[in-house]
Amino acid sequence: MTIKPFASSGDLEQKNETLEVLADGVYAFTAEGDPNVGAIEAEDFLIAFEARATPKAAGDWLTELSKHTTKPVKYLVLSHYHAVRVLGASAFFAESIITHENTKFLIEERGMEDWESEFRRMPRLFREPEGISGLTHPDIIFNDRLEIPLGGQRGNLVLEYCGRGHTAGDLCAWLPEQKILFAGDLVEAQAALYTGDAFHFDWSTTTLDKVKAYGVEILVGGRGAVVHGRDSVDAAIEQSRNFLKTMIDQVGDVYKNKGTLKEAFAVAHKSLAPQYGGWPIFEHCLPFNVQRLWDELDGIDWPRIWTAERDQEVWAQLQD
Secondary structure, three states: OOOOOOOOOOOOOOOOOEEEEEEOOEEEEEEOOEEEEEEEEOOOOEEEEOOOOOHHHHHHHHHHHOOOOOOOEEEEEOOOOOHHHHOOHHHHOOOEEEEEHHHHHHHHHHHHHHHHHHHHHOHHHOOOHHHOOOOOOOOEEEOOEEEEEOOOOOOEEEEEEOOOOOOOOOEEEEEOOOOEEEEEOOOOOOOOOOOOOOOHHHHHHHHHHHHHHOOOOEEEEOOOOOEEOHHHHHHHHHHHHHHHHHHHHHHHHHHHOOOOHHHHHHHHHHHHHHHHOOOOOHHHHHHHHHHHHHHHHOOOOOOOOOOHHHHHHHHHHOOO
């Protein structure tokens, strides 16, 4: 039997990348559904948010950013541990790398496996992978909230843990003065969610409730365009919540009725595809999403590690 390749493995066309100035000294870099990154200026340094998959990909972002500011990167903030978010860290020459304590643990527990897994799943994101110097290890760790003074009239950047969601360690970067939030992959804007390492029940309830409570006016999600305006931001949050709750309802019904994983995948796909099917990473992610939710229903709280071999096994099991 011929096994279909991963949905994203044949997606090799480069996306158009756009730098948007969100406020004085606040920048977002989006790429038509590829992972978003950003930067915030302090008086004499920069804070970068996310690192991209390779130093080359990170360098392309930094080249565009240098057209607006030449301040050095003092802090590199990583919202979570996935390879496409962290392995380009060396390009920033940051004084310190900041993560949540759970992200530090996940890098140490499964960073090498995740690197191989994501490289095979989404090779286009790994521009010049030979430039990766190794796993990215943070040196500033926190477990709840960390504030970085920006100086002058800029206020503070608030890094905060909103609860278990996309992973066990997702953090947000909040600018209260400007009401701008970098949400990482806790929220996507017209892009499907990846939930292969997620905590669906926490994420869809208390975690997104906390994100919504910020009262955001400009949202930079993990993927998709920057969202402007409170109503549009709330809609993006509810779009992400609806994706999760639809999965929970549909997969949960199959599980309770003693159906199979493949049946659960089929009903989840049928329910989600009308709204989300044409959005980035939907087909690529859904098999892994359903498997993780099935594990949660089985009582497996801590996500199992995705290896290249397990990726292929799950993908093959759920193909027609």
